[in-house]
Structures are given as C-alpha cells and as structure tokens.
Amino acid sequence: MIEQNKQRARLNQQRLEREKRERLLAAQEQARAAQELERRREEQASRQVINAAAQPVRVPPAPIQPAAPALTVARICDQAGNFFAREVCRLRECNKASQASDPICVNFRRMEENNRALQQTE
Structure with missing residues (x-):
C-alpha cells in the first residue's frame, strides 16, 4: 500500500x-x-x-457662384422713370443687336410689322 x-x-x-x-x-x-x-x-x-x-492633398472645389442675372431690356429700363422714358429706353435697347431675341423687342417688331401691314392695306 x-x-x-x-x-x-x-x-x-x-x-x-x-x-x-x-x-x-x-x-x-x-x-x-x-x-x-x-x-x-x-x-x-x-x-x-x-x-x-503619398496622397495629394485634396482641395475642395470652390463654391459655384450664381451667374449674374441676364440684362434684359426690362431690367435695363425699369429705372428709367416714367412711362415715356421707359418706352424710349426700350426702343433704344431694342435697336441693339444683342437684344434682338429679348421678348420686349420681339413684341415691338411684331407691332411694327402689324402697323406696316395696316398702312399698306389702307
């Protein structure tokens, strides 16, 4: 044991x-x-x-600046004063080639064409 x-x-x-x-x-x-x-x-x-x-430093893109509003005939002539001054300004601006497609100028041309057509029919 x-x-x-x-x-x-x-x-x-x-x-x-x-x-x-x-x-x-x-x-x-x-x-x-x-x-x-x-x-x-x-x-x-x-x-x-x-x-x-090793990675290039990433520069965040510059914020996008809103485009300046287009200078339309209405904007240009709004501060012309009374009704007559505004209409003279619109006529003067519509004689410029850069404003040929402006809605106000298109409307003026249409009115002139209608007036000529009326004068020829008389």
Missing part, C-alpha cells in the same frame, strides 16, 4: 508538473500572439501614415 501511495504521489507530481509546463507554454504562446498583433498594428499604422503622405 505504501508503494501504491508513493506511485500515486509521483504520478500526481508528474501530472502537476505537466500541467504547469502546459500553462507556461500557453502563456508564452499568448505573449507571442500579443506581440505579433502589436507588430501588425504598428505596421498598419505606419502604412497608413505613408499612404496619407
């Missing part, structure tokens, strides 16, 4: 030593994994810094 107890004690001691070695190996493996993870994070951070430095 004493022999059995000695053998059990020795087997227990061997089991405890084996478990201790396994825990030590597991701790070492875990430390290596943590070091590898830290190394990878540092590499990734340095790559990001290098990539950020």
Whole structure:
C-alpha cells in the first residue's frame, strides 16, 4: 500500500508538473500572439501614415457662384422713370443687336410689322 501511495504521489507530481509546463507554454504562446498583433498594428499604422503622405492633398472645389442675372431690356429700363422714358429706353435697347431675341423687342417688331401691314392695306 505504501508503494501504491508513493506511485500515486509521483504520478500526481508528474501530472502537476505537466500541467504547469502546459500553462507556461500557453502563456508564452499568448505573449507571442500579443506581440505579433502589436507588430501588425504598428505596421498598419505606419502604412497608413505613408499612404496619407503619398496622397495629394485634396482641395475642395470652390463654391459655384450664381451667374449674374441676364440684362434684359426690362431690367435695363425699369429705372428709367416714367412711362415715356421707359418706352424710349426700350426702343433704344431694342435697336441693339444683342437684344434682338429679348421678348420686349420681339413684341415691338411684331407691332411694327402689324402697323406696316395696316398702312399698306389702307
């Protein structure tokens, strides 16, 4: 019986030593994994810094300025004063080639054509 107890004690001691070695190996493996993870994070951070430095600085586009409103005959002549001054201004502006397609000028030409047609029929 004493022999059995000695053998059990020795087997227990061997089991405890084996478990201790396994825990030590597991701790070492875990430390290596943590070091590898830290190394990878540092590499990734340095790559990001290098990539950020290599990329050109992007300047946001300037905001689009609204186009100035077109100078129509109506806008040009609105501040001419009374009715007669406004009509004289409109006639003067409609004689310019740049205002040929303005609605007021088109209407004036149509009225002139109608007046000529009426005069010819008389």
